[in-house]
Amino acid sequence: MENNQSLYQHGTLAALVPGLFAGTLTVNELLKHGDTGIGTMDGLNGELIILNGVVYQATASGEVVKVDGDAKVPFANVHFVHLEESTPIANLTYLELKDVATKRLKSQNLFSYLSVHGTFSSMKTRVVHGQQPPYPTLTETASQQEIFDAANVTGTLTGYYSPALYAGVTSPGFHLHFLSDTHEMGGHVLDCQLTDGELAIQPLNQLQLHLPDENSEFLKADLDDEAVLSDIKKAEN
Ligand SMILES: [Zn+2]
Structure with a gap:
């Protein structure tokens, strides 16, 4: 049954830290648990x-x-989107946008989905x-990422707010991805x-955490806690 308040997560952020990047759930299976979300692919x-x-x-090539439905993810969050109302916002830096969103949360102790469609x-x-086995650690991948800059782009900022308490399971605070309406950026x-x-x-x-029990x-x-948490801060900010 579809549940409008359930966040499904496959994998755990802590497992990415030492380099457990192998895909462990198919996209088809992931989509049974939600129509909206964020994540990463195998490797x-x-x-x-x-x-x-x-x-x-x-x-990373910019496309x-x-x-495909049979491709696998090591880590992803999905839920069934159900947005009752939206609020117009304008002229905000990223920090200001996150401040405004934080004030609109029902509570900082709940998980929340956030969407901003705009220009x-x-x-x-x-x-x-994409990494090849033997995989590096998550922090080592920081030197192997591409940065993209767009100007005057319309699209959807989409992702989740997670209470800091659950750092290690997932990124604390806002974890947001972007897709332009043209699907080009x-x-x-x-x-x-x-x-x-x-x-x-x-x-x-609700948080339904599904772990890769066949990997x-x-x-x-x-998955040593303290090293994991400090590396998450380095990698996800
Ligand atoms: Zn991300």
Whole structure:
């Protein structure tokens, strides 16, 4: 049954830190749990933006492509989108936008989905290059990412707010990706300047965490908390 308040997550951010990048769930299976979301592909290849049940992959070559249903993800979040109302917002830096969104959260103790459809006078994203085994660590991939800058681009800023308490399971705070309406530009958002747009927030009161129980590397990995958390801060900011 579709549940309007359930956030589904495959994989755990902590497992990406030491380099567990192998895809462990098919896109078809992922889409049974939601029509909207974000994630990455096998080998940490690109940044996923899932809108209206379609999975788009922003690649390090600068293209955005649709992903096949049998491709696998090591990490993704999805939910069924249900936005009751949106609020017009304008002339905001990325920090200001996140401040405004934080004030509109029902609570900072709930997970929430956030969507801003609008025009951005600037948009800066990053896209990680696909990695080959033996995989590097997550922080090592930072030197293997591409930065994309767009001016006056219209599209959707989309992703999740997670309470800081769950850092390690997922990125604390806002984790947002972008996809232009033309499907030509996207990625993990580093910075932007909003001209105007509509902000909508969907609170989520359930987290369904699905772990890769058939992946032997995951089963054997030592996911040491403190090192994991400090590396998450380095990699995801
Ligand atoms: Zn991301």
